Amino acid sequence: MLPGSIQISGETLSGAEIKDICESLRENTVRLLSLRGCQLSDRDFGRVCRGVSESHSLAQLNLNLGVVSSISRVKQLAEALKTNRSIQSLFLHGSPLTDAGLVFLNPALATHPSLVSLDLGDCMLGDEGINLICGLLPPEGAKSGLRELTLSANPAVTSKGWAKLAIAVAHSSQLRVLNLDYNPLGDNIAGMLAVTVSSSRTLEVLDLEGTGLTNQSAEILLDMVENYPTCLRTLILAENSISPELQQQISDLLSEGEDEDENENEMRETEGRERTTWISQKNNEPVEHPAIRDSEC
Secondary structure, eight states: OOTTEEEOOSOBOOHHHHHHHHHHHHTTOOSEEEOTTOBOOHHHHHHHHHHHHHOSSOOEEEOTTTTSOSHHHHHHHHHHHHHOOOOOEEEOTTOOOHHHHHHHHHHHHHHOSSOOEEEOTTSOOOHHHHHHHHTTSOBTTSOOOOSEEEOOSOTTOOHHHHHHHHHHHHHBSSOOEEEOTTSOOHHHHHHHHHHHHHHOSSOOEEEOTTSOOBHHHHHHHHHHHHHSOOOOOEEEOTTSBOOHHHHHHHHHHHHHHHHHHHHHHHHHHHHHHHHHHHHHHHHTSOOOOOOOOOOOO
16 A cells, blocks of 8 residues: 555445544545445445545545445535545546536536546446536636546447547647547547547547447558657557557557657757856856746647
8 A cells, every 4th residue: 555545445344444534534644545346335425525525635536436326425526526625636437427427526527626637437428428528628728627538438428429529639738648448439430539639739648449440440540640740659449440550550650759759858958958058158157047848749
């Protein structure tokens, strides 16, 4: 167990154990709380939520695999998130939220000042839920938003919902990682996502494992990475009907792009050092210079 962490998996928790967890949360000694797949009473779940709301140290909250099992628990979690200001990562994978539950949770997610990573995989979401999630991906120049989003295994989302998400991702000012694995996307949605990737200034990782793709969409993705500049560094295409050769070609091209970026960064650092040395010698006194920033990609 990591320092400052409480990690329990698949156990039935007693009232005494919940009391200890809540005390630790209030004492601000916990950065990671994981109750993955645990069983606890509604009363004790409410106590945990109150502890979360009072914590100033909690950075990661993992309630995966059915801990948030009802609308009443969704509401309690939403109230906790409205007060909490420290959580950066929230994992609710495998929770039966449905669109109705996300309606209650979304306002707290949208206004949380620190949240950058959200896992809503296998949460029984549909198009309405996806529409709400799009609001967590503000466009360039707007407020900060999510950097990592997981929407794995939400098969009720239709092509209309995925199209809306693709547009939001293309214009997001923050998103770096998007996991859409094990959704029945097919080649048409993959084609839209290729346009999304080529338009995005930030997206570096896209997981399309087990999404019903064929060589048709793989060839479009290959053309994208071969002929157009993108920020993409990792594209996961396993468990699709795509030839190993095409997958390898795409992987090789992405690796080449990564090597080129590393070389560019090294050149910029060298130029920055040379420029700073020259100016300092010219003025014969120390000079403060703003840091030379690499591109976002």
